Amino acid sequence: xxxxxxxxxxxxxxxxxxxxxxxxxxxxxxxxxxxxxxxxxxxxxxxxxxxxxxxxxxxxxxxxxxxxxxxxxxxxxxxxxxxxxxxxxxxxxxxxxxxxxxxxxxxxxxxxxxxxxxxxxxxxxxxxxxxxxxxxxxxxxxxxxxxxxxxxxxxxxx
Numbered sequence: 001x002x003x004x005x006x007x008x009x010x011x012x013x014x015x016x017x018x019x020x021x022x023x024x025x026x027x028x029x030x031x032x033x034x035x036x037x038x039x040x041x042x043x044x045x046x047x048x049x050x051x052x053x054x055x056x057x058x059x060x061x062x063x064x065x066x067x068x069x070x071x072x073x074x075x076x077x078x079x080x081x082x083x084x085x086x087x088x089x090x091x092x093x094x095x096x097x098x099x100x101x102x103x104x105x106x107x108x109x110x111x112x113x114x115x116x117x118x119x120x121x122x123x124x125x126x127x128x129x130x131x132x133x134x135x136x137x138x139x140x141x142x143x144x145x146x147x148x149x150x151x152x153x154x155x156x157x158x
Contacts, residue, residue, distance in 0.1 A: 031145055044073035044110075048149035051079040051086035056155050061093060063153060069097065073110040076147050081115045116140060 049064060051057045057079075064075075075094075079086035094111040119133040 031148070044071055045150040046147060047072040047075045047151045047153060048144075048147055049075055049077050049090070050152070050154040051077060051083070051090060052155060053080060053083045053086060057086040057089055059155055060153065061089060064090075064093065069110070072151060075111045076149065077111060077113045078116050078143065079114075080118045082118060082121065083115075087113050087115065114143065116143060 047067070049060060051060055077087060077090040079090075090111070091113060097110075117132065117136040117139050119136040120129040121132075124132070
């Protein structure tokens with residue numbers, strides 16, 4: 001049985017599609033396999049807080065101060081690798097949430113701080129930005145799979 005050119009072309013197009021669908025399904029099953037089937041309402045929601053540079057961090061910290069701390073816990077703060085000011089501000093805020101009971105202080109570890117690659121630095125050429133953007137996307141996907149946030153807090157600027 002000989003395969004004609006049209007059938008061969010269709011097979012060449014179908015195989016990558018099938019492999020992609022299979023890869024997405026495997027990734028989905030691997031991500032969902034570690035989660036319990038249901039979560040109790042008493043536990044908090046995993047919250048990913050994306051900090052920007054400049055005034056965006058101050059705006060986001062104003063929003064975070066209004067969150068119900070017991071409802072949105074644990075909190076994961078993410079800032080750019082080259083941003084030296086955003087994460088320290090978040091760390092100072094989280095340290096201010098120390099509970100004092102009687103003569104002892106109770107420190108509740110509800111926050112984690114992470115850095116992520118920028119897709120493009122100021123002044124970087126567009127050609128080299130392709131590789132750094134791919135690296136940033138892969139790193140962001142890895143963080144999302146690792147954290148599995150239920151709430152994402154970010155600012156949109158126009």
